[in-house]
Amino acid sequence: MHDGQYVFTQIMNLITWRRFQTCVARYQDDYRVRQFRCADYFRVMLLAQFTYRESLRDVVSCLRAVPQKLYHMGIHSPISRSTISDATQHRE
Numbered sequence: 001m002h003d004g005q006y007v008f009t010q011i012m013n014l015i016t017w018r019r020f021q022t023c024v025a026r027y028q029d030d031y032r033v034r035q036f037r038c039a040d041y042f043r044v045m046l047l048a049q050f051t052y053r054e055s056l057r058d059v060v061s062c063l064r065a066v067p068q069k070l071y072h073m074g075i076h077s078p079i080s081r082s083t084i085s086d087a088t089q090h091r092e
Helices: 007-012 017-026 038-050 056-065 067-073 081-090
Strands: none
Touching: 007 038, 007 067, 017 038, 038 056, 038 081, 056 067, 056 081
């Protein structure tokens, strides 16, 4: 049985979240965003990079394969392809 932390969690612990939130606040990236915040978007995109996902559909299917672990990865918003697509367009 697994006793330690997942690799993704260990990598996320290296990030200084106070500095991340300072950058988000400085550039007002969460302005008028209700559900899919910058931190959730960052976690999803980081997971997509680490698992070599090639498309939004591939990312969503990967995340839906383990729904019970999303909360523990820090992703608190519902994940769908349109949500990720809208977030990407908003943050360009």
